[in-house]
Amino acid sequence: MNARQAASIGQVHYAVSQGEKRPLAVKVQYPGVADSIRSDIRLVKPIALRVMGLDEAQVRPYLEEVETRLLEETDYKLELRRGTEIAASCAHLPHLEFARYYPELSSARILTMDWLQGEHLKEFLTTNPDQETRNQLGQALWDFYMYQLNTLLRVHADPHPGNFLLRAENGGTVGVLDFGCVKEIPADVHRLFNALLAPETLADEARLAALLDETGILRSTDTAERRALYVRTLHASLELVGRPFREATFDFGDPAYMASLYALGDDLMQEPELRQQREPRGSEHFIYLNRTYVGLYALLTELGAHIRTK
Ligand SMILES: Nc1ncnc2c1ncn2[C@@H]1O[C@H](COP(=O)(O)OP(=O)(O)O)[C@@H](O)[C@H]1O
Ligand SMILES: [Mg+2]
Structure with missing residues (x-):
């Protein structure tokens, strides 16, 4: 378990469906997470404002933006809906893979989806993928992000290495996970x-x-x-x-x-x-847009991808 998983608000379990023996990922949220986010913010906010010498009225929109995203992350029904919609909108983009969700096996605190094959970036790179494969994976990520940012105007705003599973099959395939943090762009x-x-x-x-x-x-x-x-x-x-x-x-x-x-x-x-x-x-609104660009660039840099940007 890496640091990111340890810090996360839930745990992902491997399961197998009863009839078809389909491999599933079941994400289960720890109890009380939303409440503890709310009370942490209530507790920390006044202290942070004082220590940093900030004025509450001036920082309110920024804090609200972050609070909103954090609380949305605890709503697995919302994650299921957004994940389903973005996957459908991006189905035409090559070399991407999305897990299908099972609404009947999901709730506000449990999310059931297909288990995706692949490895996180670091482990994937230890297999020494060739330059073409790294370029194809990078291109898939770039096209995915540019389509979301410029056409859908909503974006998976957490391009962290833990949220992608990479495979060398078919010249390189990216499995996209975790639609918990989505930024809608006015x-x-x-x-x-x-x-x-x-x-x-x-x-x-x-x-x-x-x-x-x-x-x-x-x-x-x-x-x-x-x-x-x-x-x-x-x-x-x-x-x-x-x-x-x-x-x-x-x-x-x-x-x-x-x-x-x-x-x-x-x-x-x-x-x-x-x-x-x-x-x-x-x-x-720039907070999560900046984070998305920097996160994407960091991923592409680690991949060492040479890509077409236009
Ligand atoms: N559908 C899936 N198939 C395979 N592994 C998954 C799947 N969903 C999650 N995982 C594993 O669980 C980890 C955490 O899942 P994620 O959805 O990112 O949860 P969190 O919201 O806690 O960050 C991922 O980094 C991945 O290793
Ligand atoms: Mg995640």
């Missing part, structure tokens, strides 16, 4: 996020500033220095995060790319003005 948020990532925005500082005004990252009350600081740091972030989109193919196998993403995060933490920043800014 259309205006989608438009804004993609506009920020667009190459034209990077080349046009006035346009970038206008978009940052729109997201609430810049405010009319900001000094010129502060505006310049935000424009500069966001330009650097967007240049990096958007880089795979500016080329027809992208080699996530070059470790320098992910290293510079992490280094940028560290640099921003060093910036005294940003460190002292006590009012979070920008749309709360």
Whole structure:
């Protein structure tokens, strides 16, 4: 059992169906999880706000966003519905596999589905898969995420290695697990996020500033220095995060790319003005969008996949 499973809110058991002897995965939630999430948040929130010097009204939308996702994760009926819908919408995408759910063997706290074959990324990589296989797996993940982000406007927002089972069969197949954390993307948020990532925005500082005004990252009350600081740091972030989109193919196998993403995060933490920043800014919807992109990029980097990004 890895750390992630140990920290998770349920346990997955292997089972076999009675008639057809079909292999099943039965995810059983520990009792009282939703209540303990609620009471942990109630307990920790005021202390965290005080220690970090944050104002409750200003951080409320961000906390609510995270609370909502955490509580949704305890609702296995919702997970079953979203998992079923996303799997159906993505059925045409190649080299992906989804577990079929059994509603009659599921409830708010128990989720029964087909058992998928495959290994988690780390174990899979110890089998030394060839470059073509790694590319095909990476491509399948990329296509899956881009379709969700840009067409479905709802996305499996937890691209953690524990949530995928990889196989070498048919040149590489990705089994997708765990629809507990799904982010629904409002259309205006989608438009804004993609506009920020667009190459034209990077080349046009006035346009970038206008978009940052729109997201609430810049405010009319900001000094010129502060505006310049935000424009500069966001330009650097967007240049990096958007880089795979500016080329027809992208080699996530070059470790320098992910290293510079992490280094940028560290640099921003060093910036005294940003460190002292006590009012979070920008749309709360960006929290899970950012996490999804960074998680996806990290997976593709570990896979060492070279993929078509357009
Ligand atoms: N359908 C399945 N087939 C095979 N293994 C599964 C299946 N569902 C879950 N697992 C195993 O259980 C682990 C935890 O399942 P997951 O749905 O991610 O639960 P959690 O919501 O607790 O993260 C997975 O990493 C995987 O190893
Ligand atoms: Mg999981």
